[in-house]
């Protein structure tokens with residue numbers, strides 16, 4: 001069983017009610033946080049009974065603020081509690097996290113972080129997790145990723161324009177969390193800025209065939225989803241909401 005809690009699913013300019021990117025995955029009591037936008041720690045406390053010491057891994061897709069600005073607070077809480085946070089990401093993103101934390105006067109909190117470097121492309125075995133990373137199509141170094149956790153395959157696009165290589169890697173996922181930043185009519189702008197739009201939904205579903213799909217990271221206007229795009233395979237669409245909790 002996969003437990004998914006949506007801690008935040010907006011982008012930087014989304015309605016603040018959506019909060020910023022962070023998804024908690026729990027499989028066989030292994031708890032993985034995907035990204036940590038602003039307010040992630042507060043949302044973890046608000047949406048779950050968990051605290052930072054309960055999180056086994058924090059995986060960061062890239063260093064845009066709506067994916068990392070929650071990290072200094074997480075590290076401060078970890079230091080206060082005397083626990084370590086295992087942060088998995090690529091070298092450029094880890095460098096940005098270190099600079100960010102140092103620049104908000106919190107360099108010493110970095111002692112609470114245990115960094116593990118992921119390749120931009122490749123498969124890594126980290127304890128009980130197998131992580132496959134694919135370079136995302138985005139203006140800064142960014143990854144999309146697929147996790148094997150127990151018998152479950154979970155994929156997360158992070159921020160990316162439509163990327164057939166990632167969709168191939170994420171094929172037949174039990175859960176695919178994929179950004180759908182823009183409505184169809186803004187598909188050109190979305191692609192130009194390294195994002196996906198509702199115009200890409202059919203391709204995402206046809207190639208990746210996820211069992212469950214969570215569309216996320218809405219920009220200013222949430223995308224309108226055409227139900228015809230969902231007819232091709234028996235993918236079930238999850239509706240994100242602040243603190244939404246799913247047992248899959």
Ligand SMILES: [Zn+2]
Pocket residue numbers: 062064138159
């Ligand atoms: Zn981004």
